[in-house]
Amino acid sequence: xxxxxxxxxxxxxxxxxxxxFWCNPISGHNTLYWYLQNLGQGPELLIRYENxxxxxxxxxxxxxxxxxxxxxxxxxxKIQPAELGDSAVYLCASSLxxxxxxxxFGPGTRLLVL
Amino acid sequence: SQQGEEDPQALSIQEGENAxxxxxYKTSINNLQWxxxxxxxxxxxxxxxxxxEREKHSGRLRVTLDTSKKSSSLLITASRxxxxxxxxxxxxxxxxxxxxxxxxxxxxxx
Numbered sequence: 001x002x003x004x005x006x007x008x009x010x011x012x013x014x015x016x017x018x019x020x021f022w023c024n025p026i027s028g029h030n031t032l033y034w035y036l037q038n039l040g041q042g043p044e045l046l047i048r049y050e051n052x053x054x055x056x057x058x059x060x061x062x063x064x065x066x067x068x069x070x071x072x073x074x075x076x077x078k079i080q081p082a083e084l085g086d087s088a089v090y091l092c093a094s095s096l097x098x099x100x101x102x103x104x105f106g107p108g109t110r111l112l113v114l
Numbered sequence: 115s116q117q118g119e120e121d122p123q124a125l126s127i128q129e130g131e132n133a134x135x136x137x138x139y140k141t142s143i144n145n146l147q148w149x150x151x152x153x154x155x156x157x158x159x160x161x162x163x164x165x166x167e168r169e170k171h172s173g174r175l176r177v178t179l180d181t182s183k184k185s186s187s188l189l190i191t192a193s194r195x196x197x198x199x200x201x202x203x204x205x206x207x208x209x210x211x212x213x214x215x216x217x218x219x220x221x222x223x224x
């Protein structure tokens with residue numbers, strides 16, 4: 001069974017530039033998550049999708065971050081414009097149904113904003 | 115905000131020794147999960163323990179949960195160099211998503 005796929009694995013951009021991350025969850029998983037992980041910290045939830053619906057986006061900085069999950073499968077997280085403080089690892093995870101179940105994580109995208 | 119706090123922040127042991135790390139949390143939970151993260155990789159699920167359970171085992175892993183003390187512990191027996199990683203507890207609060215702690219960094223030397 002293929003795991004959660006994320007791309008790119010690494011991204012270096014200059015501040016004020018836009019950037020996008022892509023995630024393909026495990027087949028059949030209805031719930032998809034985007035997390036932000038700073039160095040030495042645990043993941044922090046940005047947004048959670050149940051199928052196509054964003055059910056928890058309270059921690060998503062909506063002035064510069066946006067996300068979509070068309071057709072309830074893969075998802076894209078965008079930052080525009082990027083700031084220096086956005087440098088972090090962006091993790092995507094999926095679970096079969098609901099946030100109380102085991103989450104399966106992708107390898108993450110490491111973003112460096114210069 | 116972080117709900118779970120792991121202790122210690124860092125742990126260094128020799129191969130063959132046992133490693134114990136603890137997690138404390140603040141409010142009532144539905145379940146508690148432990149994850150492992152190798153350097154530069156995503157998180158891997160280890161064990162999920164529900165609020166009505168007190169202990170679970172999985173191979174060399176043993177997890178306990180004390181809801182009266184709002185704490186959990188993860189025991190890795192007979193540690194191996196491959197166990198070197200960061201370990202996170204994650205708590206599931208009613209109606210919200212998992213909240214991860216800052217993690218314990220385990221280093222196992224041969």
